[in-house]
Amino acid sequence: MAPDTKHLEITLETQVESVNLAEEMCLRVAEAAGFGEDDCYRIGMSVREGVINAFHYGNQERPEKKIHLAVDLTAEKMIIHVIDEGAGFKLSDVPDPLLEENLLSTSGRGIFLMRAFMDEFDVLPGRTGGAEIVMSKKFPAAGSLSPNGQSGQDAKPKKEA
């Protein structure tokens, strides 16, 4: 880890409340780091979807399993890791929710939303045997912000159009 990287991690219970908790925590980090309103919404939604994926698909809603959430703030971007204790999965096995035959599916849009809302997205084998979702959002003007968002004019939150 680079010396100027700020790191935060938390272990969550496999329960619905963890979804809101994770979203709220990452929203606060994103706001403090200087992301604007639109980016905060996208980050919050992506964290939410990542933890829903870990809760439902990864850990199969089994309460004895944990969800591991980590956030790294570098000078360029906010990186989020969501790790479950399930069996893992391959991105190539996830159905495309935009295909005509999947449009009326009642599930399967979480991965799509994370990919759409974040700048980088991948799924790796997790350290605990499950899946590790890694996704990042770059600062609007990379290099003009410090990780705490206190420098540069671009640190001011954007107004939604």
Add this chain to the structure above:
Amino acid sequence: MSLHATHRDAGPVTVVDLSGRITLGDGSALLRKTIRGLLDDQRTRILLNLADVDYIDSSGIGELVSGYTAVKNRSGDLKLLHLTKKVRDLLQITKLYTVFDVFTDEPTALRSFV
């Protein structure tokens, strides 16, 4: 903010006024319960007013689709009214904007059921 739902009859159409977030847990469950309750009462023409819904996650989207399918299976219609920008954007990127009938004013929406 949790989800709140009230409904009112407008002729043969039931307008469901929703406010809050339709997300995993209570929000999605309330939407499901509301639509199933209306179908149990033979109310199969449903207009969901989403003017005060500013947040929907994938679970909420799934519940909207589930409700749409359940109503269609009863030969009814489920349509959407007054989408906020975030909800409209979400339905557009998931291509569901092409599935649902979406309206920006209530009288036009109500007439469309006839």
